[in-house]
Amino acid sequence: RRFVFAFNEGDKDQRELLGGKGAGLAEMTNLGLPVPPGFTVSTEACRYYLSQGELPPSLAAEIDAHLKRLEAERGKRLGAAEDPMLVSVRSGAKFSMPGMMETVLDIGLNDASVVGLAKATGSERFAWDSYRRLIQMFGSTVLGIDAARFGAVLDDAERANGAAGDLDLDTDALRGVVKAYKGIVRDTTGRDFPQEPREQLDMAVRAVFRSWNTERARIYRRQERIPHDLGTAVNVMAMVYGNLGPDSGTGVAFTRDPATGAPGVYGDYLSEAQGEDVVAGIRSPVPLEDLEQLDPASFTELRRIMAMLEGHYRDLCDIEFTIERGKLWMLQTRVGKRTAAAAFRMAIQFLDDGLIDVGEALARVTGDQLAQLMFPQFDPGFEAKPIATGVPASPGAAVGTAVFDSATAAQTGGKVILVRRETSPDDLPGIIAAEGILTSRGGKTSHAAVVARGMGKTCVVGADDLEIDTDQRRLTTADGVVVREGDTISIDGTSGCVYAGTIDVVPSPVVEYFEGRLDVDEHRRDPVVQAVSRMMIYADEHRRLGVHANADTADDAKRARRFGADGIGLCRTEHMFLGERRHHVEALILAETAAERDKVLAELLPMQLGDFVGIFTEMDGLPVTIRLIDPPLHEFLPDLTELSVKVALAEARGEVDEGDVRLLRAVKRLHEQNPMLGLRGVRLGLVVPGLVAMQVRAIAEAAAARIRAGDDPRPEIMVPLIGGTEEFELMREEIERVLHDVAEATGIEVRAKIGTMIELPRAALTAGRISRHAEFFSFGTNDLTQTTWGFSRDDVEGSFFPAYLEKGIFVTSPFESLDEEGVGRLVSIAVEEGRAARENLLIGVCGEHGGDPSSVHFFDRIGLDYVSCSPFRVPIARLEAGRAAV
Ligand code: ADP
Ligand code: MG
Ligand code: MG
Incomplete structure (x- = not known):
């Protein structure tokens, strides 16, 4: 049996075997889009590994063969001392599980190839930045070292160099960081950071497979009702570098607004950065529109590709891309997650554009989504002034007590709003427990936003006027208003507004429509109500039940x-x-x-x-x-114990109530x-x-x-x-x-x-x-x-x-x-x-x-x-x- 498939051997319908990411990469490759070459190790290999505890015996030879082809295509060798090829090792299951599993970038770097990479690109700083990224990611995901230890070293280096962020660290500083990182690896694992590129690759593949069964991945699957036995695929892909200077960068984008379904280009872009930086909220990205100024050629090319993908998939696509020295590369696409409102609106838009038929439009919305649209919203007539505004990432009205970490949110119970600077996959239990999520960093594509939308939870992100102090358990607004843990706040995922105290909620317009309480104008003005009402007509026309x-x-x-x-x-x-x-x-x-x-x-x-x-x-x-x-009948009678006590007490006082005594007899008879x-x-x-x-x-x-x-x-x-x-x-x-x-x-x-x-x-x-x-x-x-x-x-x-x-x-x-x-x-x-x-x-x-x-x-x-x-x-x-x- 084959376990490995080059990108040009698959297509978008093979999500089961290749995972969503692998299927998307294959489809884009076949469409002739600029995708770095690579191959996918199938979910079948993962299932084998998870059940047998070892990789399939034939896998090593298959990977060898595909790696050779990849090296021939790039004209470089993995981790060579001169002009090395680097690869990423990316997880990707049938159903997207944002941030739940692992990805390791820059595989192939070691003490020799880092020098070769510097020489080949003419940028020493870039090469050492990539090396420290590799050890950091490999260390935490493959070797299981606490990521905070690496973070602390980086923070120290920034402080020592008077640097405001990772961008300000020069080559020497980065060399120092790498040295310290290698020390951490040696101290915690008892061996040196593996220098052999192929060993790095194999270890990363195993780690990705293992990450299928991490606690957080299991929690996520339970919440999202994804079966536990699917396994993940692994994508091995030639690296392209978004951290190769100011004319490089990386971004994420949607072909329409995933929150409202409004047409247009939505996304975030970050210069001089590699992959994870955008979603991780390390630095704040700029809106995708700004790319038009920064790199007009790439922007035009990107828009062309996005329109093409949307037409091809006939649906909202979300994509990841990287620009390396002015050259655009497509790194991922899939049909994007969306809110309930966006699902209804987009189904009608695609239907009206003739891209899909009524049956397909109905298939694209669900009863659960309709249920979400029927939840109450904030009273539009309220007068309160927001204490802050952020990016509306997932709609709805949430009122609850502010809680500043996930463990507390999960334990507190009741209605809580999880308030974080940014969220990471470790926050999942808190997100599940919370009514709503509020963050001060990140955009529509940040972790909090993506996960909240997927779960239909209200979410406001990037409220950057808020100073969120997790240790002191409080947030402070630009005007100096302080909200402490336990205080009630209200967040509006449709407008992005944050309020102190409780805001009244009113019925949703969709319910008002069903109740027949909207007049024609109100109905016309609300695109969601319109989409819902049309969809209901189609449903009634087709249903047999x-x-x-x-x-x-x-x-x-x-x-x-x-x-x-x-x-x-x-x-x-x-x-x-x-x-x-x-x-x-x-x-x-x-x-x-x-x-x-x-x-x-x-x-x-x-x-x-x-x-x-x-x-x-x-x-x-x-x-x-x-x-x-x-x-x-006993359900209509008083409780046996309570009545017995009452009668006994009355008797003790010598005040026997004949009615109660009779009742008690009946209760006993019917018990x-x-x-x-x-x-x-x-x-x-x-x-x-x-x-x-x-x-x-x-x-x-x-x-x-x-x-x-x-x-x-x-x-x-x-x-x-x-x-x-x-x-x-x-x-x-x-x-x-x-x-x-x-x-x-x-x-x-x-x-x-x-x-x-x-x-x-x-x-x-x-x-x-x-x-x-x-x-x-x-x-x-x-x-x-x-x-x-x-x-x-x-x-x-x-x-x-x-x-x-x-x-x-x-x-x-x-x-x-x-x-x-x-x-x-x-x-x-x-x-x-x-x-x-x-x-x-x-x-x-x-x-x-x-x-x-x-x-x-x-x-x-x-x-x-x-x-x-x-x-x-x-x-x-x-x-x-x-x-x-x-
Ligand atoms: P996730 O599923 O968590 O998004 P990905 O596998 O997509 O993880 O990878 C994380 C980040 O690294 C993404 O932003 C992705 O675009 C980027 N990335 C992955 N592979 C490469 C590569 N070969 N070159 C450059 N960036 C990459
Ligand atoms: Mg991704
Ligand atoms: Mg019954």
């Missing part, structure tokens, strides 16, 4: 309808028993005679009836699936060890006489009233938690009897579908028998997940789930995204066998999964008729249903 809402009140029903629901898929009637109606339920439970019970039920009837009238009115003409009472597996759902309906009859009567009378008013109510009556068909048939008889009685009494026949939830494995496995009697199924995937796995949804989060996620037993909680393999199999069986027995069986899902993007795709695939989710998730499900269909 219906989208219903879970709604228990007339208000919820109204919102659901505004948000585009095709009906109500789950109306939970027990919510109608809460609040001030609770004591009626209590009375029902305490009733000792049939007469007492009937009296309470008669009191409850008009209340339920009123609720249903309200809901039917809002949902006129659309189906409303009403679930009969489901939860265990269950496992209430979720106890007297609830259909079981309740079957053993508490009159309860279901009352509910069905309320539904039927409400529907009759709406019919009389000229409406078209469409109730569907749903029986929860059945394990088999016998329970359902008994319920069905009672429901039909009541419907019949109401029809007799009112003279109006209400036609209601009668169906059941499928939320127990046994029901799923006997679905063929059940569907002979049921007109519809609705999967209650929360209970089905809990009973299939056998773990309690109410307890797992604080218990063993964190460990399970950590161990990779699942990547996502099965309560969030449907476990397709297990729970999904039960769902598939029930769909198949249910439909085999009743062809037109209507099938939906009403668990939380109905609004989960990846689960929606699964439900579409197995042929469900609709999903049902909370009103706010209805647009998200509509969008995902559209995406699933294209």
